[in-house]
Amino acid sequence: GQNIDQPTEMTATEGAIVQINCTYQTSGFNGLFWYQQHAGEAPTFLSYNVLDGLEEKGRFSSFLSRSKGYSYLLLKELQMKDSASYLCAVMDSNYQLIWGAGTKLIIKP
Amino acid sequence: GAVVSQHPSWVICKSGTSVKIECRSLDFQATTMFWYRQFPKQSLMLMATSNEGSKATYEQGVEKDKFLINHASLTLSTLTVTSAHPEDSSFYICSARDGGDHYEQYFGPGTRLTVT
Numbered sequence: 373g374q375n376i377d378q379p380t381e382m383t384a385t386e387g388a389i390v391q392i393n394c395t396y397q398t399s400g401f402n403g404l405f406w407y408q409q410h411a412g413e414a415p416t417f418l419s420y421n422v423l424d425g426l427e428e429k430g431r432f433s434s435f436l437s438r439s440k441g442y443s444y445l446l447l448k449e450l451q452m453k454d455s456a457s458y459l460c461a462v463m464d465s466n467y468q469l470i471w472g473a474g475t476k477l478i479i480k481p
Numbered sequence: 482g483a484v485v486s487q488h489p490s491w492v493i494c495k496s497g498t499s500v501k502i503e504c505r506s507l508d509f510q511a512t513t514m515f516w517y518r519q520f521p522k523q524s525l526m527l528m529a530t531s532n533e534g535s536k537a538t539y540e541q542g543v544e545k546d547k548f549l550i551n552h553a554s555l556t557l558s559t560l561t562v563t564s565a566h567p568e569d570s571s572f573y574i575c576s577a578r579d580g581g582d583h584y585e586q587y588f589g590p591g592t593r594l595t596v597t
Contacts (some may be wrong), residue, residue, distance in 0.1 A: 402584065403584050405584075412572075412591075412593070413590065413591065414574050414588040414589060414590050414591040415525070415574075415588050416588070417585065417587075420584060420585065422584075459524060459525070463584060467584070468527070468530070469515075469527070469586065471524045471525045471526075471527075472524060473523065473524040474524045476522075
């Protein structure tokens with residue numbers, strides 16, 4: 373079966389760095405996405421990785437290792453507005469998105 | 482660019498009535514649209530995938546006669562929840578993908594449905 377695993381909840385301090393991990397097992401692979409979702413709102417796109425390595429975009433970076441079925445989202449210089457759920461999703465061989473359950477990130481002052 | 486709208490943003494209806502939710506791609510042609518449902522503190526659950534001009538493909542466990550999906554044009558898809566019950570109360574989100582772009586889905590803002 374297809375499976376995406378990520379931690380349920382994480383807590384970090386304002387100004388610090390946090391890494392959210394995601395492991396996956398899917399039928400085929402056409403890329404991995406990270407989305408941010410604030411409570412009561414739709415997801416917003418953060419990053420897309422299809423090749424191994426690190427993609428940096430401002431305070432957010434995303435890493436992919438296809439051989440290990442592993443990705444992480446790295447958030448630097450955390451701000452209170454970064455409190456949200458972070459969803460990992462993998463596009464399978466049929467170009468369908470398989471979603472993880474999301475990681476709720478709590479930022480404390 | 483790549484804006485998707487949903488209407489209404491929230492709706493309250495009585496048990497037994499039907500509710501229609503519209504999803505529109507405002508600045509691109511969406512050959513494929515997706516309908517998701519999200520219960521509180523849970524992740525997105527794909528309900529169905531619809532391609533313009535053809536019948537929607539429903540995920541296992543989703544009743545096609547209860548959740549009617551129409552994708553009549555390249556910019557509009559509708560989801561009708563028929564004979565709604567309180568357990569249908571949820572956050573419904575649509576997303577759209579254009580014909581030339583295999584990977585990114587653009588999400589609408591979602592519709593909060595409450596059935597009393």
